[in-house]
Amino acid sequence: MKIITDERCTGYGQPGMAERPERITMTLAALRKQTQLPITWSKPAKVDDAVLLRAHTPEHLARLNEPVDFDGDTPYFPKIAEYARASVGAALEALKAARAGESVFSLMRPPGHHATRRHAMGFCYLSNIAIAVLEALATGTKRVGVFDFDVHHGNGTEAILLNNPGAAFFSIHQFPCYPGTGTANVGKNCFNYPVPPYTPRKEYRHVFEDALGHLKSFKPELIAVSAGFDAYARDPLAQETLEAEDFYWLGESLRKVGVPMFSLLEGGYSDDLPELILAYLKGVEGK
Numbered sequence: 648m649k650i651i652t653d654e655r656c657t658g659y660g661q662p663g664m665a666e667r668p669e670r671i672t673m674t675l676a677a678l679r680k681q682t683q684l685p686i687t688w689s690k691p692a693k694v695d696d697a698v699l700l701r702a703h704t705p706e707h708l709a710r711l712n713e714p715v716d717f718d719g720d721t722p723y724f725p726k727i728a729e730y731a732r733a734s735v736g737a738a739l740e741a742l743k744a745a746r747a748g749e750s751v752f753s754l755m756r757p758p759g760h761h762a763t764r765r766h767a768m769g770f771c772y773l774s775n776i777a778i779a780v781l782e783a784l785a786t787g788t789k790r791v792g793v794f795d796f797d798v799h800h801g802n803g804t805e806a807i808l809l810n811n812p813g814a815a816f817f818s819i820h821q822f823p824c825y826p827g828t829g830t831a832n833v834g835k836n837c838f839n840y841p842v843p844p845y846t847p848r849k850e851y852r853h854v855f856e857d858a859l860g861h862l863k864s865f866k867p868e869l870i871a872v873s874a875g876f877d878a879y880a881r882d883p884l885a886q887e888t889l890e891a892e893d894f895y896w897l898g899e900s901l902r903k904v905g906v907p908m909f910s911l912l913e914g915g916y917s918d919d920l921p922e923l924i925l926a927y928l929k930g931v932e933g934k
């Protein structure tokens with residue numbers, strides 16, 4: 648398993664915010680300590696503006712440097728544009744590794760799936776996954792399936808990839824919940840699976856199975872995964888019921904689709920996050 652990270656991604660934060668540097672530092676410590684899953688470590692790639700501009704407006708890139716908060720969840724931090732670019736760089740490096748046949752996970756922050764073309768929101772500044780998907784499509788891949796199992800709807804990914812004929816987006820998320828979208832399918836290629844709060848694990852897995860079947864029927868050459876771990880039973884930001892073994896199962900199920908894939912960390916705010924990520928990675932690796 649290749650893990651792409653850069654410890655500098657822990658260099659910003661605000662007391663009381665759920666999306667905090669410890670999400671990464673705790674996970675790094677746990678991954679370094681364990682011996683069941685062999686890991687190779689890699690750094691984010693450099694990112695050109697042209698790659699960002701496929702997904703975002705020039706005004707949005709400029710806005711990231713203005714010292715004004717974006718919304719209540721998404722403060723301005725000094726150098727946030729650099730942190731956000733590094734997170735994109737890790738997504739691009741993950742794409743490269745997937746294409747080389749490696750199992751790969753980007754362990755970075757900020758997350759990205761709420762960022763739209765023009766706006767930072769929901770802890771997200773740049774759309775890591777949409778940028779990587781658009782890069783894949785611009786450099787030879789014909790069909791990319793995006794699977795978003797974060798408990799929140801990937802509204803930004805949806806908005807950026809809407810009606811892109813090379814991409815299909817599948818989001819499984821709690822509704823009602825932040826950001827309040829994702830109740831129905833949108834356009835020709837965005838498929839939403841809203842799940843009520845407190846849905847039993849077994850039923851939640853059935854919804855995943857439906858979405859996975861739909862993903863397979865799209866016949867992707869490549870799968871990009873928005874891996875959020877906040878549908879966990881003890882996550883503080885949502886009301887779902889999944890356990891670590893469900894994330895193992897998700898990793899295993901995605902691997903069994905049998906095409907190259909890469910996963911990027913989105914949400915997951917419980918102190919058990921390292922255990923959940925490790926379970927998922929074992930499933931992806933087939934350990």
Ligand SMILES: [Zn+2]
Nearest residue numbers: 797798799914
């Ligand atoms: Zn989330």
